Amino acid sequence: MIELISSLGAWSWIILGGILLAIEVMAPGTFFMWLGISAILVGAISFAIDWAWEEQGIAFAILAVASVVLWWRFGRRDRHELDESDQPFLNRRAQGFVGRVFTLEKPIVDGSGTVRIGDTIWRVTGPDCAAGSRVKIARAEGATLFVERA
Incomplete structure (x- = not known):
């Protein structure tokens, strides 16, 4: 099993990123988008740097967690903005x-x-x-x- 994981290269990360982005298209919510982008970034870095699969996994985990946390912290609109409407009594x-x-x-x-x-x-x-x-x-x-x- 370790041999299989270690034989996976940069293209595996690119493919995983594409799959995660496809999942995001089918189930939108911007969560899988950040995981997909993180996987693609690890794949792109893997073309430039020859690093162990453990390092690739750690880099993916760090990028994924950081991108999701940053999105939740800064990227999305505040919930109060979502509640504000030009028709506040639309369904009430x-x-x-x-x-x-x-x-x-x-x-x-x-x-x-x-x-x-x-x-x-x-x-x-x-x-x-x-x-x-x-x-x-x-x-x-x-x-x-x-x-x-x-």
Whole structure:
């Protein structure tokens, strides 16, 4: 087994790098890309320097760990930037109504009623109020709006 490993040359690292880059294309996430680049670098260095397979393995490990750590530290966008959007309520539509005032379509009886917002009728929960009363959206949970008298 050692003889097989020691017989592998620079082209083996280039091929391994290509395989790792192909995996990155099929399963994107930029992790395999750095491993592939590290393997290709070790292969390129192996063309210039005749070094033992142990040294090649150590060089690959160091390059791989260093490139992944540097990517995670400096290369990727901050998670807060990913959370920021020009449409913050895109998938949380009800949250966009908090603080706004609307007119009840149906009265709130026993804590439950409805309000029309645009072309959608929303279920509201709050103190009993007559139809036509103005209510302010205090909070939203799922598709239910919690209201208070305006």
